[in-house]
Amino acid sequence: MSKAGWVAQREFMVRVRSRQFIVMTLIGPLLFSLMFVIPALLARYDSDKQTIWVHDASGLFAGAFVSKGGVVFRELEQEPQGWRDSLKSGEDLGFLLIDERIDLVKPSGFRYYSEQPPGVATSDRITQAISDRIQTLKLKQRGLDPGFVDSLRTQIDLQTLRLTGDGEEDSSTAAATVVGFMAALIMYLFIFLYGSMVVRGVVEEKASRVMEVLVASVRPFDLMLGKILGIAAVGLAQFVVWIALTAGLVAIAQATLGGAPTPDAPTDGVEGIMAGLGTLNLPYLLSLFLFYFISGYLLYAALFAAIGSAVDNESDTQQLMFPVTIPLILAIIVAQMVVQNPGSPLSFWFSMIPFTAPILMAVRLPFGVPAWELALSMSLMVAGFFATTWIAARIYRVGVLMYGKKPTFKELLRWITY
Amino acid sequence: MTSATPFLEVQSVAKRYHNHTALDGVSLSLRSGRIFGLLGPNGAGKTTLIRIINQIIGPDAGQLRLEGRPLSYADTHRMGYQPEERGLYKKMKIGEQALYLAQLRGLSARDARQQVRHWFTRLDIQGWTDKKVEELSKGMQQKVQFACTVLHRPDLIILDEPFSGFDPVNVEVLKQEILNLQREGVTLLFSTHRMETVEEMCQDVALINRAKVVLSGETSEIRARYSDQSYMIRHEGPLSLPERGVELLPVAENVGPGSDSINPNTSSAASVSVGHLGIQQTRVRLTDGTLNDLLAHCIAQDVPLHAVEEIRPGFHEIFIKTIKESQP
Numbered sequence: 001m002s003k004a005g006w007v008a009q010r011e012f013m014v015r016v017r018s019r020q021f022i023v024m025t026l027i028g029p030l031l032f033s034l035m036f037v038i039p040a041l042l043a044r045y046d047s048d049k050q051t052i053w054v055h056d057a058s059g060l061f062a063g064a065f066v067s068k069g070g071v072v073f074r075e076l077e078q079e080p081q082g083w084r085d086s087l088k089s090g091e092d093l094g095f096l097l098i099d100e101r102i103d104l105v106k107p108s109g110f111r112y113y114s115e116q117p118p119g120v121a122t123s124d125r126i127t128q129a130i131s132d133r134i135q136t137l138k139l140k141q142r143g144l145d146p147g148f149v150d151s152l153r154t155q156i157d158l159q160t161l162r163l164t165g166d167g168e169e170d171s172s173t174a175a176a177t178v179v180g181f182m183a184a185l186i187m188y189l190f191i192f193l194y195g196s197m198v199v200r201g202v203v204e205e206k207a208s209r210v211m212e213v214l215v216a217s218v219r220p221f222d223l224m225l226g227k228i229l230g231i232a233a234v235g236l237a238q239f240v241v242w243i244a245l246t247a248g249l250v251a252i253a254q255a256t257l258g259g260a261p262t263p264d265a266p267t268d269g270v271e272g273i274m275a276g277l278g279t280l281n282l283p284y285l286l287s288l289f290l291f292y293f294i295s296g297y298l299l300y301a302a303l304f305a306a307i308g309s310a311v312d313n314e315s316d317t318q319q320l321m322f323p324v325t326i327p328l329i330l331a332i333i334v335a336q337m338v339v340q341n342p343g344s345p346l347s348f349w350f351s352m353i354p355f356t357a358p359i360l361m362a363v364r365l366p367f368g369v370p371a372w373e374l375a376l377s378m379s380l381m382v383a384g385f386f387a388t389t390w391i392a393a394r395i396y397r398v399g400v401l402m403y404g405k406k407p408t409f410k411e412l413l414r415w416i417t418y
Numbered sequence: 419m420t421s422a423t424p425f426l427e428v429q430s431v432a433k434r435y436h437n438h439t440a441l442d443g444v445s446l447s448l449r450s451g452r453i454f455g456l457l458g459p460n461g462a463g464k465t466t467l468i469r470i471i472n473q474i475i476g477p478d479a480g481q482l483r484l485e486g487r488p489l490s491y492a493d494t495h496r497m498g499y500q501p502e503e504r505g506l507y508k509k510m511k512i513g514e515q516a517l518y519l520a521q522l523r524g525l526s527a528r529d530a531r532q533q534v535r536h537w538f539t540r541l542d543i544q545g546w547t548d549k550k551v552e553e554l555s556k557g558m559q560q561k562v563q564f565a566c567t568v569l570h571r572p573d574l575i576i577l578d579e580p581f582s583g584f585d586p587v588n589v590e591v592l593k594q595e596i597l598n599l600q601r602e603g604v605t606l607l608f609s610t611h612r613m614e615t616v617e618e619m620c621q622d623v624a625l626i627n628r629a630k631v632v633l634s635g636e637t638s639e640i641r642a643r644y645s646d647q648s649y650m651i652r653h654e655g656p657l658s659l660p661e662r663g664v665e666l667l668p669v670a671e672n673v674g675p676g677s678d679s680i681n682p683n684t685s686s687a688a689s690v691s692v693g694h695l696g697i698q699q700t701r702v703r704l705t706d707g708t709l710n711d712l713l714a715h716c717i718a719q720d721v722p723l724h725a726v727e728e729i730r731p732g733f734h735e736i737f738i739k740t741i742k743e744s745q746p
Contacts, residue, residue, distance in 0.1 A: 006521050014510060209505030213566070216472040216499040217522040219491075401474065414436065 003218045007226025008233065011201065015234045025238055029245035037253040050092040050122070055079050057100040058109075064133040065096075071122060087115050094118060096126060104141070107134055176366035177339050183289050183362035184335050188328060191297050191358070194235040195304040199317050201227055202308025202396075211400050220397040224309075225389075228301040232294065288365055288374070295381040296358030299388050300324065306392035306412075309399030316406045323409075327355035335363045342367040352377050354384025391416055423486045425450040425605045426471070426574060431480035433466050440466040442629040443480070448574070448622070453596075453606040455620030455637070457737060462626045464609045465502075468576055471607070472499050484574075495524035498572035502579045502609070504563045506551045512562045513538070513547035516569060523570035530569070537565040541591070557588050564592060568599065575599065576607045581615060593619070613733040625737055632744040633736070641730045644739075648703040651716065652724035654696055660715045663706030669699055697724055 015021055054065055055076045065073035083095050099109030110130060112118060118126075136146045202224075205211045214223055307320045334356065338347040342364045351360040351369075357377050361369070369377075398415040399407075407415075424447035433441040440463045448454045458464050469475045471482065473494055482489040484496075507515055513534060520530035538544040541561045551559055560583060568575060580596070581589045596619070600606060608620060616623055616637065624634035633640065648667060651657065659666065704712060709726070716723060 003522060006518070010518050014507075204507075208508055209501065209503040210507055211505065212474075212501040212503065213499065213505055213519065214522070215474045216497070217494060217519065401469070 002222070004222040004226035004229070007218065007223055008230035011227050011230025012233045012237075015197075015231070016237060021234070021238070025241050026245075028238075028242045029249055032242065032246040033249035033253060036250045050094065052094040052096055052122075052126075053083070054096045054098070056098045058098050058102045060102055060137060061098060061130065061133050064129045065126070066129070068125075071125065084113075087113060092116075094122070104134055104137055173367075179285070180363040180366045181335070181339065183365070184332065184359045187289075187293060187296060187358050187362050188332055190235060190239075190293060191300050191328060192325070194231050194297060195300045196321075197231050197234070198228060198301045198304040199308040199321065200314060201231065202305050202400075203311060203314050203317060206309065206311075206400060206403075207313055215400055220400055221393045223400075224302070224305045224393055224396050228298065228305060231301070232297055235297070285365055289362060291378065292358040292361050292381070295354075295378075295385055299354055299358075299381070299385045300328070302385070302389040302392035306395040306399065309396040310402070310407050310412060312403055312406070319406075327353075328359070331356035331359035335359055338363050348373065352380055354381050357381055357384075394418070424448060424483075425485060426489075427483040428467070428471070429481050429483065431467070431470060431477045431482070433463075433470065433475070433478050439629045441470070441477070444626065444629070444631050445480075446624050446631065446634065448605055448607060450605050451600060451603045452621045453600060453608060453619050455616040455623040456607060456609045456626065457611070457616060457623060457733075458626035459741065463629045464626055465578070467626070468499070468578060468607075468609060471576065472497060495570065496573045498523075498567040498570065498575040500563055500567040500575075500577045500580065502582065504560060504583075506559065506563060506566070508552040509550055511548050511550055512543070512554070515551070516562065516566050519566045520569040523572075525570050533569045533571070534565070537569055540595070541565055556583065557585055560584055560588065561591075564595070568595075572604070574605045574607065576609070578609045579612075580608055580610065581612065613737070616733050623733075625740055627741050627744050630744075633740045637733075640736065641733075644731045644736050645728065646703060646731070647705075648701060648729045649709065649712070650725075650727045650729055651700045651702065652697055652726075653700065653716070654698070654722040654724070657698070657700055657716060657721050658719060659700070659702060660707075660712065663704060664712060665703045665705050667701040667703055669701045701729070 050071045052065070052071065052073050053076055054061070054073055055078070056062065057079075062075065065075070067073050079097070087093055087095070094112060094114040097111045097113070102109055107130070110126075112123070112126065139146050139149055205214065218226075303324050304321070307317055307324065310320060311317055331350065334346065334350050338344070338350070338360055341347065347360065347364060350356045351364055351373070357380065361374075361377060394416045395412055398418055426446075426448040428444060428446040431441055431444045432439070444463070444467060446454075446456075446467075456464055456467065466475070470477050473489065473491060484493050506512070510518075516534045516538070517527075517530050520533060521527065525533065534547075535544070538547060541564065543558060543561050543565070546554060546558065551562065554562070567577070575596075577596075581592065584592060596606065608615065610616065620637055622635070623637050623640065625632050635643075650669075702712070713726065716726075
């Protein structure tokens with residue numbers, strides 16, 4: 001095995017066996033799957049039977065309240081005796097009392113009693129039902145057919161299509177936005193998380209002075225490369241375990257909770273996105289995401305390694321890390337504009353610059369990127385990686401042997417030319 | 419130099435940094451199976467020279483030869499290096515750590531395991547293999563460090579301040595191990611400030627000051643070179659000295675730490691000090707003639723002689739003197 005290989009192997013083994021890694025790797029999927037399971041649980045809890053007794057003294061609202069889901073409306077002819085006591089029975093009960101005289105212009109006189117204040121969903125449903133009925137009544141007063149008014153309300157479903165060489169293809173803007181943004185965020189977190197792991201690793205070797213022994217056996221470049229690759233392997237391993245465990249946990253949760261985890265609350269948006277996912281070419285996207293993940297990480301990790309080599313202790317890293325993280329933060333900000341207009345010149349240029357390309361391409365890819373742009377961006381990524389690694393290696397080579405004063409940027413630049 | 423090809427030759431090596439010269443035309447030669455002491459004040463360029471030998475950095479000029487061939491990167495596998503500031507991964511088990519470092523020095527996994535077992539047993543740390551460095555005492559950590567330096571059976575071992583921080587018991591253990599290695603034919607390079615280490619263990623020595631070698635050679639030869647022909651005579655009763663060719667010296671001077679201190683300002687007669695059991699010592703320097711002439715003069719007197727011993731200057735004085743002379 002080459003020396004970089006030995007170094008990478010150590011970096012991987014030491015980290016993968018650490019308590020921190022094991023805890024993070026197990027807790028991550030738990031949190032992720034809770035994101036799926038909690039809505040399902042809530043939906044279930046929500047669907048517990050709730051009975052709302054309606055006493056309509058005005059007689060205007062007969063049939064206005066429609067039972068749906070767990071909420072059941074019951075109409076009462078007479079104001080029931082002792083209903084105040086039955087509220088304390090512990091059952092989920094509500095009483096809606098409507099006054100005898102309702103002024104349609106300024107409607108008032110609706111009272112709702114319950115032990116617990118009603119949830120937003122329940123009170124919305126009641127007010128909606130009342131206002132719908134009042135609207136119908138007003139239309140009738142003016143002699144208009146409410147059915148005609150209903151027919152005026154038209155729901156438009158804009159079908160978005162992309163022209164490709166093969167013809168037309170369905171596309172989903174919502175799905176593309178969500179997938180792109182998620183990927184960009186993950187990319188950002190991944191680079192940050194594992195980039196700072198590289199910094200800490202290098203600083204640890206310098207602070208514990210093991211560096212001096214290491215550089216006597218391994219060329220600094222191999223040492224740097226081994227560390228970067230070893231930590232990349234840690235990141236990928238964690239990622240794979242997360243995805244596998246999350247998928248497994250969600251599957252188990254679905255099996256035990258029964259049914260789809262989506263509640264029957266308004267889900268049109270989510271369902272639309274889920275359906276839209278089908279229109280994306282996932283294998284193509286995943287392989288490109290992976291390319292940008294890895295090349296983006298490598299590009300930054302080299303710089304992070306150089307920063308680690310330049311200082312003696314961890315607290316000195318902050319100031320030097322700041323300029324390196326600016327492009328990352330900028331990319332996330334620009335990404336929000338790019339989502340609005342994926343084909344704009346801004347999008348183009350930021351997805352060509354290797355420092356911002358991983359995040360911006362992640363946003364753009366689901367919308368479709370012309371092949372030549374992609375090819376150019378990917379070549380620039382590879383070139384950028386070689387450039388930063390070359391520069392970082394030169395700083396690293398000098399930095400690992402330097403102890404004492406924290407270097408200035410000017411000194412770092414001079415190290416490159418040594 | 420007497421032996422044929424030196425093990426390691428450093429030839430006119432120079433290294434310049436941004437605003438200072440670390441090494442300026444430094445030449446040394448290390449002979450196989452000997453201990454070479456590299457001395458010099460802080461900042462003289464010792465660390466730079468060691469880094470160049472370890473090929474951590476390259477020289478700006480000059481070259482290095484190992485057994486007559488130019489030094490190549492593969493030769494790092496034949497070297498062991500223990501820096502002054504000892505360093506190990508704090509959170510790594512010492513067994514794994516030693517294995518890792520041995521593999522980086524080119525040992526196969528199997529060989530490395532065997533060597534780790536061998537050295538850990540030898541240094542009596544085998545029971546700690548699965549402990550992390552941070553859980554060990556300082557002395558234990560230093561044993562681990564030494565084991566890591568010699569695991570891969572290097573032919574050249576470079577030790578920067580080899581005995582600093584060790585307790586006396588461990589210093590003895592380490593000295594024995596170093597002498598064993600030397601007996602096996604390993605060449606050693608010590609970088610140190612401790613003169614007693616040099617006097618006791620090094621056969622060859624070089625003194626670096628301000629990027630240049632200001633003194634080098636065999637330890638015994640250098641001491642002989644700096645000998646000023648002064649002798650200590652122990653005797654019972656008053657001793658008269660020849661009138662010519664002999665200079666009386668104060669006893670306390672240059673006898674080294676720990677000896678009775680005598681006021682050097684007393685008269686010449688009083689410079690004969692009274693030792694215990696009635697034994698007196700007299701310190702003289704020959705300015706003319708030989709020791710035999712002096713001895714003949716002493717023996718002719720009816721004064722019992724106990725010992726006559728040459729007082730050689732310690733490396734401490736030699737170095738301070740040389741460094742002062744080499745200052746511009």
